[in-house]
Amino acid sequence: MDSSSSNRKARRKSSDNREPVRPRGPGLMSGFRARVAIGPGKTIGNHEPGGHGGPTLAVLIAMSVGALTFAGLLMVMSASAVAALEKTGSAFFIFWRQLIMAGFGFIAMIYLARHDYHRLQKWVGPLVFISVGLLVLVLIPGIGASAGGASRWIGWGSVGFQPSELAKLATLVFCAFALTRPGHEPETTKEYLLPTLPVVGVFAVLVMLQPDMGTTLSMGIGLFVILWVAGLPKRAWFGLLLVAAAGAFVLSMTEDYRRRRMLAFIDPWADAGDAGYHSVQSLLAIGSGGWTGLGLGAGRQKWTFLPNAHTDFVFAVIGEELGFVGCIAVMALFVFFGYVGFRVAANAPDRFGRLLAAGITGWVCIQALLNIGVTTGRLPVTGIPLPLVSAGGSALVVSLAAMGILISIARSSERAGQ
Numbered sequence: 001m002d003s004s005s006s007n008r009k010a011r012r013k014s015s016d017n018r019e020p021v022r023p024r025g026p027g028l029m030s031g032f033r034a035r036v037a038i039g040p041g042k043t044i045g046n047h048e049p050g051g052h053g054g055p056t057l058a059v060l061i062a063m064s065v066g067a068l069t070f071a072g073l074l075m076v077m078s079a080s081a082v083a084a085l086e087k088t089g090s091a092f093f094i095f096w097r098q099l100i101m102a103g104f105g106f107i108a109m110i111y112l113a114r115h116d117y118h119r120l121q122k123w124v125g126p127l128v129f130i131s132v133g134l135l136v137l138v139l140i141p142g143i144g145a146s147a148g149g150a151s152r153w154i155g156w157g158s159v160g161f162q163p164s165e166l167a168k169l170a171t172l173v174f175c176a177f178a179l180t181r182p183g184h185e186p187e188t189t190k191e192y193l194l195p196t197l198p199v200v201g202v203f204a205v206l207v208m209l210q211p212d213m214g215t216t217l218s219m220g221i222g223l224f225v226i227l228w229v230a231g232l233p234k235r236a237w238f239g240l241l242l243v244a245a246a247g248a249f250v251l252s253m254t255e256d257y258r259r260r261r262m263l264a265f266i267d268p269w270a271d272a273g274d275a276g277y278h279s280v281q282s283l284l285a286i287g288s289g290g291w292t293g294l295g296l297g298a299g300r301q302k303w304t305f306l307p308n309a310h311t312d313f314v315f316a317v318i319g320e321e322l323g324f325v326g327c328i329a330v331m332a333l334f335v336f337f338g339y340v341g342f343r344v345a346a347n348a349p350d351r352f353g354r355l356l357a358a359g360i361t362g363w364v365c366i367q368a369l370l371n372i373g374v375t376t377g378r379l380p381v382t383g384i385p386l387p388l389v390s391a392g393g394s395a396l397v398v399s400l401a402a403m404g405i406l407i408s409i410a411r412s413s414e415r416a417g418q
Contacts (some may be wrong), residue, residue, distance in 0.1 A: 334369075
């Protein structure tokens with residue numbers, strides 16, 4: 001046995017998932033840590049937690065999440081009023097439902113924030129199996145609830161659950177665990193991809209059978225962020241991104257409505273009454289808002305002109321009713337959340353926490369970027385909602401649960417620094 005093989009085995013034998021994270025050389029993650037690390041337990045202002053230098057990272061995460069959720073509830077109340085009145089006879093039906101789900105979500109967030117995130121390592125298997133089982137149930141006629149040609153919900157009357165949202169969180173937890181389990185310190189491309197791609201691939205296939213390309217894209221985002229932070233060799237990225245881009249292109253061309261959306265993205269005004277309708281109405285909404293908007297509740301596009309005004313295109317309603325100022329405020333909240341979230345990742349007390357925190361933060365921020373890109377006509381319509389803001393009970397509960405995990409990691413860093 002040569003010396004390099006002996007050294008590698010020795011490193012794996014001595015590695016402990018709960019040991020403080022140390023950079024392993026001039027890789028991608030060491031550069032990331034060099035840019036954002038501030039030392040375990042410190043706050044944004046570089047003060048010790050519990051001191052007088054300002055709020056801790058955990059508090060800042062909670063504040064940004066609370067602000068985004070409040071903004072979301074406010075805009076859902078406005079954007080959904082017409083659709084809710086038309087469908088249920090009550091203008092506030094969708095808002096009240098979103099408010100109730102926000103309550104459940106905050107309960108989940110507080111519970112997870114108060115408990116050690118390492119407990120998730122014991123629940124990885126059940127979480128994956130439950131997610132797969134629910135995704136299969138959705139596809140069974142009579143169990144899965146269909147809407148708009150897609151079967152994405154398990155419904156009981158007016159109450160429903162979207163299993164693909166749970167699968168997003170399961171993807172993050174599983175990938176973080178698979179790359180940090182005891183005795184496994186990946187170094188080659190094969191050691192990074194073999195433990196993660198099969199499970200994520202099963203999730204992706206089941207979600208695409210619904211079909212739901214937007215959620216599949218979201219899961220891919222989570223996987224890519226974790227692989228980047230974990231240190232996947234640079235030479236592997238070209239091939240991985242090429243395969244992902246080719247797969248996305250093929251999927252977008254296999255269904256007629258996706259192909260028409262891609263063509264409409266190039267010139268939405270050429271088919272403004274059909275394939276380009278969503279994009280055109282979204283741009284009209286944002287453009288009519290000007291600097292300060294028409295006023296909360298005074299938007300016109302939600303009067304059946306803009307489809308999905310309270311879900312995928314809620315950012316367009318923000319632009320119309322709150323103007324450029326409102327759009328910048330919402331984007332600033334996401335930027336602030338991303339900044340703090342990646343600081344939490346950089347200061348995580350162990351590798352599992354670091355990957356999980358980065359995965360959650362990247363998933364939320366990139367999904368927000370994609371949603372805003374679609375709304376402003378910079379990307380083709382994908383059906384990706386704006387995290388914490390768009391209407392959707394399952395998405396809100398799962399997102400807030402993920403925020404609880406992120407806060408738990410931040411609190412663990414603070415305790416480690418004391």
